Each structure stands twice: as C-alpha cells, then as structure tokens.
Amino acid sequence: MRAILMFTGLLLLGGCAGQQPDGLSRLLGGGSCSKPDADQQLSLDMADQMINEGRPHAGLAHLEQLPESLDQVRLRKAKVLRLLGRSEAEPLYRSLLGGCLAAEGEHGLGQIASARGDDQQALRHLQRAVRLAPTDEKVRNDLGVVQMNLGQHAQARFEFLTAIELKDDNPLPAINLVTLLLVQDNWNQAEDLVRRLHLGAAQFAEAQARAARLKAGARGPLAAAAQPAALVN
Structure with missing residues (x-):
C-alpha cells in the first residue's frame, strides 16, 4: 500500500470531473433497504x-x-x-x-x-x-474508463488512483491506469507502476492491447464488460 501512496504523489496532477447539480431525489438517494425474510x-x-x-x-x-x-x-x-x-x-x-x-x-x-x-x-x-x-472502487473505475474514452485523461487518472487506493487487490483500476499512461506514451511511468503494484506480464499485455485499441479510435470496456460473470458485489 505504501508503494501505491508513493506513486500517487507522482501521478496525481489533475482534479476530478466537474459535476452538475441534479434532482434532489437523486442526490439524497439512500437509506436502509427493507430486509428480506x-x-x-x-x-x-x-x-x-x-x-x-x-x-x-x-x-x-x-x-x-x-x-x-x-x-x-x-x-x-x-x-x-x-x-x-x-x-x-x-x-x-x-x-x-x-x-x-x-x-x-x-x-x-x-x-x-x-x-x-x-x-x-x-x-x-x-x-x-x-x-x-x-468509496465504491468499481464505480470509480468505470467512471475513469468513460473519462478515458472521452479524452479526459487527468480526471480518469484521478478516478483510477482513487479506486486503487480504496481496494488495492482489484487489478482492473491498475490495468486501466497503465493503459492510460501508455495512451499518453508515458512508458517509464507505466513500467514503474507495473513493478510497484506487482502486475503480471499478462496484465501488462492487456493494458498494451487496450491502449492500442484506444489509440486506434476504439473505446475501452467497463469492468462489467471485461468480467461479465462478476455480477453480485
């Protein structure tokens, strides 16, 4: 975890996306669900x-x-x-x-x-x-992917880093952050991140493939698209 915090200081250069005010019911959604018997x-x-x-x-x-x-x-x-x-x-x-x-x-x-x-x-x-x-790292990761698709790289980096720090045993945000660094041609930072977070060769190859598709004009998949079986979290 210390490695993640150290690397965050090197990467965290941008703020999160601007947010528009919404309907009060959506902003105040929450409360306790009724329990099933x-x-x-x-x-x-x-x-x-x-x-x-x-x-x-x-x-x-x-x-x-x-x-x-x-x-x-x-x-x-x-x-x-x-x-x-x-x-x-x-x-x-x-x-x-x-x-x-x-x-x-x-x-x-x-x-x-x-x-x-x-x-x-x-x-x-x-x-x-x-x-x-x-604090839901899956939502943060998915927001980062959409921002990356839209070319909002600083905002996407913020969301991926937040997701990594919230739950560092979920590899998807780390793979997506490496993908973003490769899209930006920041190979040294990408390789450093792979070492610090102990990503495997297959995960780095996945990030490279995603980055190549994004550079070619394709879109990155959300977590659910990448892992369709993981429905109940």
Whole structure:
C-alpha cells in the first residue's frame, strides 16, 4: 500500500470531473433497504451463487419467484438482464433511483449507456453514482474508463488512483491506469507502476492491447464488460 501512496504523489496532477447539480431525489438517494425474510434471503443467496457460477438464466429463475417490491431483487434482476442483453434491465435500474440502492441504479444505467456507445450519458450517470457511493472502487473505475474514452485523461487518472487506493487487490483500476499512461506514451511511468503494484506480464499485455485499441479510435470496456460473470458485489 505504501508503494501505491508513493506513486500517487507522482501521478496525481489533475482534479476530478466537474459535476452538475441534479434532482434532489437523486442526490439524497439512500437509506436502509427493507430486509428480506429468511426464505427470501435463501433464494437470493441461491440466485447469487448461480449467477457467480456463470448460470445467469438459472439465477434469474430463482429471482423471478421473489417479490419485485424488494430493492435487492430488482437490482439483481437488472444485473442479470443487462448481462443477457435484455431491454428490461434499464427500467429496473431506474426504479432504484431515489431509494436505498440509488447508487447501484445510477451505476447500472451508466454501464448500459456505455455499452451502447453513449459515453456522455454514461458520464452523467457514473458521476451521480460516485456522489452517492464515493468509496465504491468499481464505480470509480468505470467512471475513469468513460473519462478515458472521452479524452479526459487527468480526471480518469484521478478516478483510477482513487479506486486503487480504496481496494488495492482489484487489478482492473491498475490495468486501466497503465493503459492510460501508455495512451499518453508515458512508458517509464507505466513500467514503474507495473513493478510497484506487482502486475503480471499478462496484465501488462492487456493494458498494451487496450491502449492500442484506444489509440486506434476504439473505446475501452467497463469492468462489467471485461468480467461479465462478476455480477453480485
């Protein structure tokens, strides 16, 4: 962790993205979710297990026997349906806005917008998600990817560094930061970061491939696009 903090001082040159005021309900989203009863929790756990084992259809079947009045059920269904490319995911994510899982709703809407190539809309959703859940490293990473796609390199670097410091055992923000440095042709800093964070040769190769695609005009994938099985976090 000390290596991360030392390297942060070398890289942290820019601020985070500007933020627009939003509707009060979105800004104040939060609070406690109503808890499922024991049988409902068992079904949720079973659905989680199946989804994480790569059986999304089976997981969805278990979720469909639970009431959609539970925010936790709507969130899981939205994640599975997004993975399966179903349009029903978006209204489920929107149903979470203003509630106890508003940050997750904004995050999901940002992922959907990014998947269809609308990085400006994704940026707005992910910025709101960060305001609602500032310590969620997955949201920070995804915001950084969208900012990198938009050429907002200083802001993206800030988000990747924040994600790394929040949870240094998640390699995705580190790979994305190396990608950004390679896009900027900062090879010395990229190689130094790989050494300090103990990234492997395969991870460095992945960063190089992503950087080459970005330089060629392609877009970088969000975390969920890179790891579709990791739905329940």
